[in-house]
Amino acid sequence: NAVAPSNFLRHVIENDLETGIYQGRQWGGSPGDAQHHANGMPDPAKVRMRFPPEPNGYLHIGHAKSIWLNFELAKEYGGVCHLRFDDTNPEKEEQEYVDSIRDAVKWLGYETYLADRPSAPGTLQPHEYFASDYFDFMYRAAEYLIENDLAYVDEQTPEEMRANRGDFGKAGIDSPFRSRTVQENLTRFREMRDGQLEDGAAILRAKIDMASPNINLRDPALYRIRRATHHNTGDKWCIYPMYTFAHPIEDALEQITHSICTLEFEDQRPFYDWLLDRLAEKRTLPDGTVVGGLIASPHPRQYEFARLNVTHVLTSKRKLRQLVEEGHVDGWDDPRMPTLAGLRRRGYTPEALKLFCERSGTTKSAGGWTDYAALEAALRETLDPIAPRAMAVLDPVKLVITNWGELMGGPNKDESVLDDCTAPVHPHHPEMGERHFKIGREVWIERTDYEDVPPKGFTRLFPAYTNTSGQAIAASKVRLKYGHTIECTGAMRSADGQLLEVQAKLVPDTKSGTPGADAIKVKGNITWVAVADAVAAEVRLYERLFAEAQPGGGELLDELNKNSLVKCSAFVEPSLANAEGGAGFQFERHGYFVTDAKVDGAGQHVFNRAAGMRDSWGK
Ligand code: ATP
Ligand code: MG
Ligand code: MG
Numbered sequence: 001n002a003v004a005p006s007n008f009l010r011h012v013i014e015n016d017l018e019t020g021i022y023q024g025r026q027w028g029g030s031p032g033d034a035q036h037h038a039n040g041m042p043d044p045a046k047v048r049m050r051f052p053p054e055p056n057g058y059l060h061i062g063h064a065k066s067i068w069l070n071f072e073l074a075k076e077y078g079g080v081c082h083l084r085f086d087d088t089n090p091e092k093e094e095q096e097y098v099d100s101i102r103d104a105v106k107w108l109g110y111e112t113y114l115a116d117r118p119s120a121p122g123t124l125q126p127h128e129y130f131a132s133d134y135f136d137f138m139y140r141a142a143e144y145l146i147e148n149d150l151a152y153v154d155e156q157t158p159e160e161m162r163a164n165r166g167d168f169g170k171a172g173i174d175s176p177f178r179s180r181t182v183q184e185n186l187t188r189f190r191e192m193r194d195g196q197l198e199d200g201a202a203i204l205r206a207k208i209d210m211a212s213p214n215i216n217l218r219d220p221a222l223y224r225i226r227r228a229t230h231h232n233t234g235d236k237w238c239i240y241p242m243y244t245f246a247h248p249i250e251d252a253l254e255q256i257t258h259s260i261c262t263l264e265f266e267d268q269r270p271f272y273d274w275l276l277d278r279l280a281e282k283r284t285l286p287d288g289t290v291v292g293g294l295i296a297s298p299h300p301r302q303y304e305f306a307r308l309n310v311t312h313v314l315t316s317k318r319k320l321r322q323l324v325e326e327g328h329v330d331g332w333d334d335p336r337m338p339t340l341a342g343l344r345r346r347g348y349t350p351e352a353l354k355l356f357c358e359r360s361g362t363t364k365s366a367g368g369w370t371d372y373a374a375l376e377a378a379l380r381e382t383l384d385p386i387a388p389r390a391m392a393v394l395d396p397v398k399l400v401i402t403n404w405g406e407l408m409g410g411p412n413k414d415e416s417v418l419d420d421c422t423a424p425v426h427p428h429h430p431e432m433g434e435r436h437f438k439i440g441r442e443v444w445i446e447r448t449d450y451e452d453v454p455p456k457g458f459t460r461l462f463p464a465y466t467n468t469s470g471q472a473i474a475a476s477k478v479r480l481k482y483g484h485t486i487e488c489t490g491a492m493r494s495a496d497g498q499l500l501e502v503q504a505k506l507v508p509d510t511k512s513g514t515p516g517a518d519a520i521k522v523k524g525n526i527t528w529v530a531v532a533d534a535v536a537a538e539v540r541l542y543e544r545l546f547a548e549a550q551p552g553g554g555e556l557l558d559e560l561n562k563n564s565l566v567k568c569s570a571f572v573e574p575s576l577a578n579a580e581g582g583a584g585f586q587f588e589r590h591g592y593f594v595t596d597a598k599v600d601g602a603g604q605h606v607f608n609r610a611a612g613m614r615d616s617w618g619k
Helices: 008-019 061-076 095-107 131-146 158-164 181-192 243-253 262-280 317-325 339-347 352-361 371-381 404-408
Strands: 046-050 079-087 118-119 125-126 151-154 201-205 219-227 237-241 260-264 283-284 290-292 301-305 390-395 398-400 420-426 435-439 442-446 477-480 485-493 499-506 524-526 535-542 563-574 584-587 589-594 607-613
Touching: 008 061, 008 301, 046 061, 046 260, 061 079, 061 095, 061 260, 061 339, 061 435, 079 095, 079 131, 095 339, 118 260, 125 404, 131 151, 131 181, 131 201, 131 237, 151 181, 151 283, 201 262, 219 243, 237 243, 243 262, 260 262, 262 283, 262 301, 317 607, 339 607, 352 371, 371 589, 371 607, 390 535, 398 404, 404 499, 477 589
Parallel strands: 046 079, 260 301, 398 499, 477 524, 535 607
Antiparallel strands: 118 125, 151 201, 201 219, 219 237, 283 290, 390 563, 398 442, 420 435, 477 485, 485 499, 535 563, 584 589, 589 607
């Protein structure tokens, strides 16, 4: 099962399922609301959850945790889960963000975000949810609170409000506007709505308790005046609901059962319950009419879990936006960004991210950090069994096999003759097929695979030499993986010592896969590609974007790793020439790479490294 057994939320859900608290609940909401013409219909889902991002930036790895948690829990308990855009803050929200969020959730594999909702009696249809679709209902709920003397229009200045709010251990002071009559409040609130007051001139507040030990209950703001064009509702409204007021209502209208959020919202829970209790309760007036019941009962409950923190990773949309806007990265989907768009471009897969989320645990204790290495480990573990293999030579230097024509070129000692080599696409999955490439007189090898005088333990190419104690050391013999065995004979260097070319001799009858090929012992295997069929490529190697292990505490720019991207030229084997954007590979020796999805066609080949073969950070 996908959700770790230690997850405390499972106990909550299991208990609710056992008592059947939400069973038989009917769709509520105010009659006549376009989106609630299913009032009174039973809700078939016993568990209904949601992932509610604000479309004010791209989703990051922290959101992946929340997405995974909500969707997997719903799935596990036979419930439903959907995506809701929490778009009540017009200035910061944009269509680009809505689109990117939709893409990210879909990419993670939770397409059922188009969760069912009743559209007409007896039918359920897929639906995408926007908080802004409920602005009419929210407005009506606000008037309902006013009518019941539970809210008032406050016209203190923001400074007065702040000062009168009190502090921890110090009660707040009632606003002089708190004693306004219901009628006065209704009139004034409608004037707010109708644009008769300036931005910031008044707010609607809940009337709870200015002396409450929980500051969130000291008459929290419900509505503010803000002349801003909304990406969905345009200029219809000049007042917008506050998050704390809007969010519980969104949950209630969508019949959420378990509303999961991060621990920062724990102090908001009493207001969440206060508001939904008020909207759900029904009262019978002296004349016998029943009022209230604006939302279905029982209403959703909020549960908090510890947010995901990953070392060397920043999880704050606001700060990530700063990196984008100041040009420290190449957009929200820069492969170094912890956004889902960036991780995807970097080569991370939904499977790897989900495994990582599961392992990171779901608890109620704040402040934990999950090691970045766990993210890479999850990637390796999920990709190793499935990633096609390929050879790529980074920082290449030419190797010339000087006796090639003589041994391979037939009677004419043709230097240009090529030989065919074969390798499995995956060493453990013959059904994945074979790769084919050439070998010839000239091949590209890694510059670091040659040394004039080998350091201790070096198992690659070096020519015969005399060591410091005067001992003659034989040249190394090395296998060109999937090709032949060669013996190093020397190298050419430029006047300033730069390695220009490595030379070697082919050892006869050592072609990989032929009888007796391994009779001659070699020091090691090296990867290579033939000059004849190599594909030129750019390889981008990434390190952590933040040198700081727990970034976000200090000045952002001081915490950045200045060397988070190294671009190098490379040659890759011909099977990669037509790799599609976003296709992933294991480059033998080098780790997991993906074709950069942004550099498509046009003969340009760019590969991003998602992770090395093993954890080498700081080593
Ligand atoms: P940020 O602080 O980065 O802007 P946010 O919480 O304001 O994040 P929302 O769009 O409101 O962003 O987030 C949607 C959901 O994702 C919320 O339920 C929030 O609690 C959850 N979430 C955000 N960051 C994390 C995190 N690091 N770990 C787990 N859940 C997270
Ligand atoms: Mg938020
Ligand atoms: Mg935020």
